[in-house]
Amino acid sequence: MLDYEIAPATMTEHKSMKDIATMSKEEVLKFINSFDTIISDCDGVLWVFGNPIAGSPATINKLMSLGKKVLLMTNNAIISVQQYVKICRVLGMAIPEEDIFTPATAIARFLEAQDLARTGGEVFVLGSAALKAHLQQRGLRCSDTSVAVLPEELGVLTAELNKLSTDVRAVCVDTDINLSYLNLMKAARHLRDPECLFVVGATDANIPITEKDVYIGPGYFVSVLQDHTGRVPTVVGKPSRFLADSIVQERGLDPARTLFIGDSLLQDISLGRTAGFQTLLVLSGCSRLAEVQADTRPDYYISSLSALLPLLPGN
Template sequence: MNDSHPQHILHLSEEQQKKFLGSFDRVVSDIDGVIWNMYNTIPGAPEAFVALEKTGKELTFVTNNSVRTVEQAVRHFEKIGMSVRPEQITHPSQNTVDYLRQINFQGLIYIIASPPFKAVLREAGFQLIDGPNEIIDENFQSLAKKIFDQQPVNAVIIDVDFNMSSTKLLRAQLYLRNPECLFMEGATDRFLPIGKGVNIIGPGAFTNILLEASGRKPITVGKPGRELGKLLVEKYKIDQSDRVLMVGDMMAQDIVFGRQCGFQTLLVLSGGCTLEQLRSETDPSHIPDYYADSLADVAQILGQSRKSHF
């Protein structure tokens, strides 16, 4: 029911709420900004997911946060009263492994990413090089020694790296001069919300530098990548996309991803998007079917629905 004026789920009539809850069998949800943020659990979110599961909904979590491992996420879910299995979580590093295996990739990878991301690829048997990880002298001779390389790199992969440097980007740019070199990205977020009203530059901004410098468009295995959509549909054997509800707090990542996949979409305002930003958005691909202040609103509807024997 997407239009330029999405409805707040608590403003739906009781009959519309009942119809909404009956319109999907699986929930595909973001994590950060939906269930918890950097410091706290978002009130009502765990209760909403527990209630959704009790009504028979399948739960899948799709994150762009590769700094936190799947195992760490599972433990965090447990702390807040949710039982989530590793196979329910779709993670950028594992998406990368799945895609590389799907295309039968062979060869050396130059990677700009966090240590946990690199560890997943190494454990999967891929050969990686990275760096430079030290500060270089401020002269062209020192720079040239670090960015010009004769190693046969067959792929450049970029994701979140809190030690990002211009030297790493320059090195990646030079590898990408080879048209046969694969170019991949995980997380696409241009900004990362780390607190109320505080956003820091995200990996998407650095990927855009490489895109502009190389003229190469990356294969995207994070939200809102089409390749990720294909992997997810295949992994969870989704045959009715319109029976899936995508929940997220970012329009450019979560809502665009959901709409590309043919899912219904619910934007929550508990993370990286404000009501003002939602109201001022004009791109139809960014506008959700529904919105809510947080998943506590879903918990409230489910509470009402249980009373009416939904």
């Protein structure tokens, strides 16, 4: 059960973490001057349960006005990058498409690195329509995963499985609201081929929708395929370093002068630490200070991104 209540903590309990709200103006200025680029999570940082967190967009805009480059990174590929641009625009943030990174962009980058588009191999996708559309826009061919209601007969299922495309070179798994047993079996059949890539975006076991409602995440279906096939997937979504490293290389970032902002200790702070970024935990989302472990300890924390706004230079 996820608990979204912010647990109180003292600086004595977390000596190695700095509470920005208690820092002096000089310390805050030193902190702001210590990074050039911000990579921020979305849900739990900019909005929560679909509702904007008051003051967070204004904080992002203020940081950009101070010369900071802001990139967004989310583990949610159910909606498209273009939809994220629109959401940001509605909230008053001008974040261009090329500065938003999702499991769809991570999977596409990975498959492009394998030269899959040039060789013409198909991708079997257990994921959203937005993920499939993104891969197709990047020149990758996606297998047809549409499924009609089948008679509940073993012979019919076997006949369908015998129709598998022989061109599939990769199986990609992410959140799939329309997941079917047939497509799960097809994915498993494709993965019998040791040359077929097994690529995963998000690995979240649970997807929090509201404080009381948590949905099943793609991590469970990845586990089913892994257990059934014995294959170990390549994970390219958070907390894997793949996407972070590709962004660092593409943008020429200095990890030590990059700040990663997130609300999840396991997904965000863990990734930020392994990538060599500075890390800021905001307590407006899913993680609490009481849950901090040695390998998920952020450099800084604050109650919410909006609480940072009055502390910034010029305010």
